[in-house]
Amino acid sequence: MPLTDIEIRNAKPREKPYKLGDSLGLFLLVKPSGGKLWRVKYRIHGREKALAIGVYPTVGLAEARRRRDDARQKVSDGLDPSIEKRRDKMRAQMQAATTFTAVAAEFCEKRKRDGTKGWAPATATRSEYLLSLLRGSIGHMPIADIQPIDILAAVRRIESKGQLESARRTLQLAGAVFRYAVATARIPSDPTRDLRGALTTPTVTHYGAIIEPKRVGELLRAIEGYDGQPLTKLAMQLAPHVFVRPGELRHAEWSEFDFEDELWTIPAAKTKMRKDHLVPLSRQAIAILKEAHALTGPKGYVFPSIRSWARPMSDNTINAGLRRLGYSSDEMTAHGFRAMASTLLNESGKWHPDAIERALAHGDSDRIRAAYHRGAHWKERVAMAQWWSDYLGELSEA
Structure with a gap:
C-alpha cells in the first residue's frame, strides 16, 4: 500500500x-x-x-x-x-572547474609562475583585480557557453562607470583567459576576437611629473617638511634618489640591500623586465635607508603597511602623501620620479643615454647588446647615482 x-x-x-x-x-x-x-x-x-x-x-x-x-x-x-x-x-564537477572564474584563476597562477616571462607581483595583483570585475556577470558561466555578447555586456558595465581604461584592459585579459582555454582544449576559439573596437578608446594620459629644476627643488623641500607617517616620508625621500618603479620600492626587502657594497639588488621576480635589476646607492640614499632600518629592519619589508608588517606599503601611499603636500595627480605621482630623473639626467649631457636607460631598467630586445651595456655602463651608473643625489641636494637648497 x-x-x-x-x-x-x-x-x-x-x-x-x-x-x-x-x-x-x-x-x-x-x-x-x-x-x-x-x-x-x-x-x-x-x-x-x-x-x-x-x-x-x-x-x-x-x-x-x-x-x-x-x-x-x-x-x-x-x-x-x-x-x-x-x-x-562528474559533469557538474567538470562544469564547476571550467567556469570563467575557475579558468581565469588557473591562468593567473600560470602567468605568475611563467619563468622569465612571469608577472611581477604588482601586475598579478592588478590583473587579478580586473578579472574579478567579471565575476558577477560571466564568472559563474561555463567558459564553453560564453558568447561574445556576454563578454561585451560585462565590459560595457565597467565602461558605463567611466572606467574606460579598466574596461579596455579587462577585455584584453579576458581574451588572454579564453586563449588559454583554447590552448588547454576547453573551447575551440576565443570569443573576444571579434570585439576589437567595441569599446570607447580612453584618452592616453601620462603620469604627472615635475621636471623643471626649480620646481623639483620646491618638491624636495616640501617632502622634507612632510609631517605625516615617518615611513611615508622616508619612502618619498628615497624615491627621487633611486627612481625605481613604485611597485619595486614598495616591495623592497632588507635582504636585497648591501650597505657595504652600496648596492640594492631587485630580484627578477619583482621587476617588470623579469631580470635582476642592480641599483647603485648614493651616500644620501644609504642615509635614508639607515633611517628606515632603525624603524623596520633588519628583516622583512623596508616600507611595510601600517596595518600589517607582513604586507608592503599600499600602492597609493606615496601618491596620497604627495596629495597631502598639495600636489595634484596631474602635477606629480609616485611614478613621476622616474620621468624626473630621466629628463634631468638626459638634459645634463653628462651621461650616456644607454646608462640612463639601464638605470631606469628599460628593456633591450637585443640580448647581446643588453649584456654589453649592463657591463659597459656599470661604473658610469655608479658615478651617475652619486652625481644625481648631489644634484638633488643642490636643487633642494637653491
Whole structure:
C-alpha cells in the first residue's frame, strides 16, 4: 500500500534500519539515528540495484515519486540510473572547474609562475583585480557557453562607470583567459576576437611629473617638511634618489640591500623586465635607508603597511602623501620620479643615454647588446647615482 505523509512523519527510529515501502520500487529507509533516506529499487541487465534519490524531509513524497519515475524511465531506455547519477555528478564537477572564474584563476597562477616571462607581483595583483570585475556577470558561466555578447555586456558595465581604461584592459585579459582555454582544449576559439573596437578608446594620459629644476627643488623641500607617517616620508625621500618603479620600492626587502657594497639588488621576480635589476646607492640614499632600518629592519619589508608588517606599503601611499603636500595627480605621482630623473639626467649631457636607460631598467630586445651595456655602463651608473643625489641636494637648497 502506498505511503502517506503522515506515515512518513510518524516513522520512529528503531534499533536496526528498516524500510517503509511505497510503490514501483520506491521505499523509505529509516536509520537508527533518525535519518530517513529515499531509495528506489530497479533491475537492469539481470541485476537488482538500489538508487539513493534524496533525504526526507528535504525531498518530500511527491518529489521522491517523481525521481523514482525518472529512474524508471532511464531503465526503460537501457540506462543504469546509478551510473547516470555518477556521470551527472562528474559533469557538474567538470562544469564547476571550467567556469570563467575557475579558468581565469588557473591562468593567473600560470602567468605568475611563467619563468622569465612571469608577472611581477604588482601586475598579478592588478590583473587579478580586473578579472574579478567579471565575476558577477560571466564568472559563474561555463567558459564553453560564453558568447561574445556576454563578454561585451560585462565590459560595457565597467565602461558605463567611466572606467574606460579598466574596461579596455579587462577585455584584453579576458581574451588572454579564453586563449588559454583554447590552448588547454576547453573551447575551440576565443570569443573576444571579434570585439576589437567595441569599446570607447580612453584618452592616453601620462603620469604627472615635475621636471623643471626649480620646481623639483620646491618638491624636495616640501617632502622634507612632510609631517605625516615617518615611513611615508622616508619612502618619498628615497624615491627621487633611486627612481625605481613604485611597485619595486614598495616591495623592497632588507635582504636585497648591501650597505657595504652600496648596492640594492631587485630580484627578477619583482621587476617588470623579469631580470635582476642592480641599483647603485648614493651616500644620501644609504642615509635614508639607515633611517628606515632603525624603524623596520633588519628583516622583512623596508616600507611595510601600517596595518600589517607582513604586507608592503599600499600602492597609493606615496601618491596620497604627495596629495597631502598639495600636489595634484596631474602635477606629480609616485611614478613621476622616474620621468624626473630621466629628463634631468638626459638634459645634463653628462651621461650616456644607454646608462640612463639601464638605470631606469628599460628593456633591450637585443640580448647581446643588453649584456654589453649592463657591463659597459656599470661604473658610469655608479658615478651617475652619486652625481644625481648631489644634484638633488643642490636643487633642494637653491
